[in-house]
Amino acid sequence: MKTAISLILLLLTVPAFCQINFVRKSTWEEVSQLAQAEKKLIFIQLDDSGCNRCIEITTEAFTSIDLKEIFGRNFISVRVNMETEEGRKLGEKFEIKKGPVSLFADAHGNVLNRYTGAASAPFIYTEQADIALKRRTGKQLSDYVKEYKSGVRTPKFLEEYIVKRSQAGLSVTELLEIYTGALPLDSLSSFRVVKFIYLHGPSLDSKVYKAIQAVTPQKMIDSMYKTAPYQEAVAMNNAIISASMQKAVQKKDRELAGQTGYFIMRTYSPDFWQGRIASQRNMLRFLYEMKDTTQYITEATQFLDHTHMHLTADSLKRMDARLMNPAKAPAGTKAKHPGMPIIPQSQFFHMDLNEHAWHVFEMSSKIDDLERALKWSYQSQEFFNTLYKNTTHPMRLGNPAYIDTYAQLLYKLGRKEEAIEWQTKAVEAQKVAGGTSHESFETTLEKMKDGTLLK
Structure with missing residues (x-):
């Protein structure tokens, strides 16, 4: 009876505003047992307290009634913070070191899909759930693990195994080296083989990548990119960048991070200005992950003060207009790839300003640093408000997250009354925009009024 009672207790859910029914205080064994009994898959939402906004964003998505129906019918759902004992154990089991991560698995622990990041859009x-459901049948990761341990190393098997691990968000670095090492040398002159390797992310310092650079004709690599569908070419670059940055962070290797930045810059050719911007963004992410406060603030200051703070909303609008107009688009953008989605470049500039202002708030208590971040934060709002003025954008009172950043910087600078005024605006802006995040902003507002925000 004890087991039966514990399974019943698993059905207790988090507060009613969360529409997906997340089970509580559950070990993997208990969840697996319940999933097998109900013939369902398992959805695990791993939160990271280092990103409270990510938690708010995903919670907003999970309030969808549509998600409640889909996930209730097909999944046993669990939501844990990675800093809890349960979260750490799940992270170890599925080789996850940092959230937020949304994981879809079967009852035997085979990962069917993995989504890294946070999204407020339920769709x-x-x-991601649909992808997992389509992968629930057929040969699973555990089957490949057994064959691999038994000594199977044929190229076909290794390719399938690499695909399975990639789908699960697991490292394929070792497998790529084994796969490449087992191939005849002339295989690295094959479009198909090199494309397969690139799509699965060899890091820039890996033996695999170096072997391709040494053996494969550059003309063939160039031709491979030119003939590949645009999305596939982007996927190859993103896989290489992601693997390289993960390794750079893991090894605290600034040289590799710099190599990755140079690789990023070259992918923007011939628009080297945008390439340099993207490369600098990458290096700042690396420094932030390294918690190198001094170097981060130094390079963020150079990046933003020399670029973003010299731009105007009108110049950002012109940038978007050139991208939207095929006749005026730079080579390598929309004119060259008519099927690609068009993403307004202006949004990245106000996002940069807010992101780095918030990071300075987190990392420093120096007045000069905070005053500089306050200017970045104010400029992010100016860009946002001007760009979306007189449009149908739901944030007609401003971007609440940007206002919140500005308010918290004011508070940390000791300007309490101004901070309360701006945080009140953040609450109102979020209420108008919709969603549930205003509750968090209200909590921050109350702590400001009580004088307990930074305690």
Whole structure:
């Protein structure tokens, strides 16, 4: 009876505003047992307290009634913070070191899909769930693990195993080296083989990548990119960048991070200005992950003060207009790839300003640093408000997250009354925009009024 009672207790859910029914205080064994009994898959949402906004964003998505129906019918759902004992154990089991991560698995622990990041749009999670449901049948990761341990090393098997691990968000670095090492040398002159390797992310310092650079004709690599569908070419670059940055962070290797930045810059050719911007963004992410406060603030200051703070909203609008107009688009953008989605470049500049202002708030208590971040934060709002003025954008009172950043910087600078005034605006802006995040902003507002925000 004890087991039966514990399984019943698993059905207790988090507060009613969360529409997906997340089970509580559950070990993997208990969840697996319940999933097998109900013939369902398992959805695990791993939160990271280092990103409270990510938690708010995903919670907003999970309030969808559509998600409740889809996930209730097909999944046993669990939501834990990675800093808890349960979260750490799940992270170890599925080789996850940092959230937020949305994981879809079967009852035997085979990962069917993995989504890294946070999204407020419910359809993102619907799409990820659909992918997992389509992969629930057929040969699973555990089957490949058994064959691999038994000594199977044929190229076909290794390719399938690499695909399975990639789908699960697991490292394929070792497998790529074994796969490449087992191939005849002339295989690295094959479009198909090199494309397969690139799509699965060899890091820039890996033996695999170096072997391709040494053996494969550059003309063939160039031709491979030119003939590949645009999305596939982007996927190859992103896989290499992601693997390289993960390794750079893991090894605290600034040289590799710099190599990755140079690789990023070259992917923007001939638009080297945008390439340099993207490369600098990458290096700042690396420094932030390294918690190198001094170097981060130094390079963020150079990046933003020399670029973003010299731009105007009108110049950002012109940048977007050139991208939207095929006749005026730079080579290598929309004119060259008519099927690609067009993403306004202006949004990245106000996002940069807010992101780095918030990071300075987190990392420093120096007045000069905070005053500089306050200017970045104010400029992010100016860009946002001007760009979306007189449009149908739901944030007509401003971007609440940007206002919140500005308010908290004011508070840390000791300007309490101004901070309360701006945080009140953040609450109102979020209420108008919709969603549930205003509750968090209200909590921050109350702590400001009580004088307990930074305690």
